[in-house]
Amino acid sequence: MQKWTRYPTVRSFLIKASIVLAGVCCAVAAPASDTENSHHKDGKAGWFPDTPPVPHFSWRPRPCPSCTELTPATPWRKMASLAGIGRVHFLRAPDERNGIAYSVAPATIVLSPAALSLSRCALSFVIGHEITHLALRHYDQDVVTLAFLAHQPVIPGANGDDIIQMLDGDFSLALKMSPYWEAEEHEADWAGSLLAAQACGCTIEKGAIAFLHSNTDESGGGIAAAHETDQTRIRELKPFIRSAHILADGAH
Ligand SMILES: [Zn+2]
Numbered sequence: 001m002q003k004w005t006r007y008p009t010v011r012s013f014l015i016k017a018s019i020v021l022a023g024v025c026c027a028v029a030a031p032a033s034d035t036e037n038s039h040h041k042d043g044k045a046g047w048f049p050d051t052p053p054v055p056h057f058s059w060r061p062r063p064c065p066s067c068t069e070l071t072p073a074t075p076w077r078k079m080a081s082l083a084g085i086g087r088v089h090f091l092r093a094p095d096e097r098n099g100i101a102y103s104v105a106p107a108t109i110v111l112s113p114a115a116l117s118l119s120r121c122a123l124s125f126v127i128g129h130e131i132t133h134l135a136l137r138h139y140d141q142d143v144v145t146l147a148f149l150a151h152q153p154v155i156p157g158a159n160g161d162d163i164i165q166m167l168d169g170d171f172s173l174a175l176k177m178s179p180y181w182e183a184e185e186h187e188a189d190w191a192g193s194l195l196a197a198q199a200c201g202c203t204i205e206k207g208a209i210a211f212l213h214s215n216t217d218e219s220g221g222g223i224a225a226a227h228e229t230d231q232t233r234i235r236e237l238k239p240f241i242r243s244a245h246i247l248a249d250g251a252h
Pocket of ligand 1: 129188
């Protein structure tokens with residue numbers, strides 16, 4: 001889970017321009033299904049944000065034939081429940097080629113060997129971050145935002161990839177999207193941290209901050225920018241440190 005945006009083409013655009021996004025991961029793919037993506041309110045944490053009422057879009061399948069099934073640990077399932085989603089499918093990637101961790105709509109999280117070698121709390125933060133992307137359907141939110149910015153109609157059920165492809169070669173549109181991505185990444189950071197606190201007893205210091213301090217991936221934002229981005233993310237998490245302590249204390 002590093003500072004890469006959801007869409008590689010856009011990412012390369014922004015990296016070349018030395019524009020730093022606060023993003024960490026990627027999301028998108030597979031067909032969206034109301035049944036599969038339905039939220040199970042039982043067990044959902046009262047503090048977890050409500051999913052915005054955006055339409056569901058469809059996505060072209062993006063299979064990972066080299067991935068293997070991963071049995072989720074009980075705290076991972078609890079984080080999903082706290083976020084209001086009933087089931088998350090976990091896969092293990094063979095390497096970090098596509099990043100340390102990423103989520104695929106509507107309910108899949110892919111973890112690399114590097115992610116699985118993190119400390120328990122750093123990994124819990126990474127998974128909580130990805131669960132937040134799925135639970136809040138950031139991939140569908142992006143389609144609505146992009147369509148609005150590009151003056152295109154929003155058609156529920158339409159193929160989300162077709163809208164996302166509008167970003168290809170459109171640096172101006174990517175720039176307009178970057179604040180929305182930053183907001184989603186920040187939301188995934190703080191909500192993911194609190195999921196890790198409540199489900200795993202992990203403080204932000206042992207989860208997100210430990211992960212960001214150990215983060216040496218340079219795949220997003222450029223070498224100089226990477227450190228600065230992590231510092232920004234840590235600073236923006238500080239208002240949530242006390243809440244995480246309270247939730248972590250209650251988890252024991
Ligand atoms: Zn992310």
